[in-house]
Amino acid sequence: MSVEKIQVYPQINTMSIADGKLDALVQEYENTKDLKTAIEDWVSMVKKYDSMGYYPLVKPEFISEVLVGALSNIKLNKEAVIADNNYQNISGYPQCNRVFQLPSEIKIQILKRLRGYFVSYQTDNWEILIIEPIDNP
Secondary structure (H helix, E strand, O other): OOEEEEEEEEOEEEEEEEOOEEEEEEEOOOOHHHHHHHHHHHHHHHHHHHHOOOOOOOOOOHHHHHHOOOOOOEEOOHHHHHHOOOOOEEEOOOOOOOHHHOOHHHHHHHHHHOOOEEEEEEOOOOOEEEEEEOOOO
């Protein structure tokens, strides 16, 4: 059994901006327990779809189908979180409803505040072994 350890960053859910500065930021998953539950649910769903023949051409993969596929709300790096095309609830900057539309100065503040996690899983059966926060510098 091989174990893989990767970094993930939950998407941004809501944020507020005051006086041109990032005031508050809430990501989709704020703790390891919620993230682990979500990933385990996604793994179950992909395995269920696989058993029903949903993937006839290519066998599903953990990274592409579980983590960054249509089911998930996480990305593999901070830049992908910033570039995400989903709508976010952004208060204090009414002309923007997606992070990538914000000015560069605010995006830099967001990059510094994003929290990420290390996810360790078994590559053969996709069992989630441990999820631990990444210490932000």
